[in-house]
Amino acid sequence: MSYLPDEFEVVFPTAASQAFWDACNDQRLAFQQCTACRTFRHPPGPLCHACQSDDYAWTEVSGDGTLFSWTVVTHPVHPSLAERVPFNVALVEFADAPGVRLISNVVDAAPEELTAGMPLRLHWDKGSNGQLLPRFVKA
């Protein structure tokens, strides 16, 4: 069973995000990095917020992350979530992409196992339209 219902696990790539999602489908997690000042940014966008350069590259990260913060959702805000609660929403940070937080899930952790700063490892889940989604497991 997928972590969340199929109807939510749908990604709609945009011109800005296509490269991010394409990399995911190659099982690579990559973020935009300014080629002028090396600042990472996410979600994808047209300008470096640190130096206003519009030159960037997609830089792959290892996928080793740490848990910055999270919530354990116990109330299904949509009827289809009733069988999925409790689930967590996690903010993951990366030593090799400072300044970026990825909104994701720790799919193998019980609520009481989640702690601030815990190490996480990248895990690929297939979304309902075939798109690979970057999720995490306990490292």
Added chain:
Amino acid sequence: MLKDKAAIVGVGTTEFHRRGGSGEESHLSMMVRATKAACEDAGLSITDIDGFSYYQAGFDSGVLASTLGIPELRYSVTMTGGGGGSQGSLVNAAMAVATGQADVVLCVKALKSGGPGGRRIGQMGAVARQPSDPTSYDNSFTAPFGLMSPGQGFAMMARHHMHKYGTTPEQFGAVAISTRNHASRNPAALYRQPITMDDYLNSRMIADPLRVLDFCLETDGATALIVTSTERARDLRQKPVIIGAGVMGGAGRWGNGIFWHQMPEEYYSSSGHRPVAKRLYAMAGVGPSDIDVAEMYDHFTPQVIAQLEDYGFCEPGEGGAFVEDGGLNFDTGRLPVNTHGGNLSEVYLLGLTHTIEGVRQIRGTSTSQVPDAEVCLVTSGPGILPTSALILHS
């Protein structure tokens, strides 16, 4: 400078309803009724209005002006963002009268959280997935991972505040309890039964660490305020409530806040109001110790704690201790906060009920009146950029 140039001279609301209780009544009809009440309060005619100022998606001014019979519309403006724009609509109104763009500006908002035409803000992301609004954030980075509601986003911010400062659920509960106490004294409030810490701790967990009693209500109603120049205000029916300062904005990298979560860590543990607070106090020429009462946007209890820190009533990280032991009570607290019962217990109409309560405090007509209240802080929702705030005084 905007300081003291404009005043709030009339306030009005519809009756308040729980979600869907407004039934078939349209947003327009509710706005008209609140506007009539505000004009009667001010001693002005609806036809004196020559400007509209909105926030959070605004309204069609053509429909509203033609319905009200406005002789000549001279000004119409809408804040961007969500509830963070509520006090900003007063800022824009004050700027219009200060610069002569308009004489009498109506700030008006109707919210229907249920029923025909209603929309549940608490479930804004919980719909069948569709491409993002191309003018806003990309929801493919949120919804597929279950981030679907404001409460979930604020829960992650609250968790970080707990981790960084040791803030406790009981401290969140203290906000809920004092706010409910104020609501119990306000006949218009929808939730008036006092609650205990046991009630709070036993209330249903929604998005851990936030319980149902940490969440604001989902309700229906409309609010209206009339702004004119301070000079004209002195000749009207009510004691003028002067806008001593009004600012909007926030740090650029606050960004989409609860639907983004890329804020630098120093902001992540805040309400995002710190830059607004600094400019607000500078404009008004006052500081935290001059504030007699504060009406703070309370969509979620931890954000009241974070705002107390951002507005300098205590140091960052000390907001939890500040609210303990009835710290926000109108009569015995360190700072009276949300004397009407707030978004948590009175009604949730996206912000202008806080402004209206601020007006009552300065007039001396609140149901939880702070004796000799002369200076009142009113804030807007910390959620997405921009937020905004006012200092009102007599």
